[in-house]
Amino acid sequence: MAKVTLGKHTREEQFAGNLKAAANDSLTDWKTIAKQTGRCPKTMNNYLDGPEGIPLGWLKMFVKITDMNPDYILNYLYGGKYRVERR
Secondary structure, eight states: OOOOOOOOOOHHHHHHHHHHHHHHTTTTHHHHHHHHHOHHHHHHHHHOOOOOGOOOHHHHHHHHHHHOOTTHHHHTTTTTTTTOOOO
């Protein structure tokens, strides 16, 4: 049998997952978010691959569109040292 290893996700992967979850929770697809924020869908995928390059202006619009909990952003920015309040 093949050996399966389960590793921890990096902070970037966790934050990208939080972005995807916020979009899913708001029932808004990536194309709609891209259109509303003035980005192309490929750029949005690049943001998921490397969230450290996300502009703050785009992130602000994303939070408004999806109603994402900003605590996830602070947790990412502070390297996991910020406590995320669960709603």
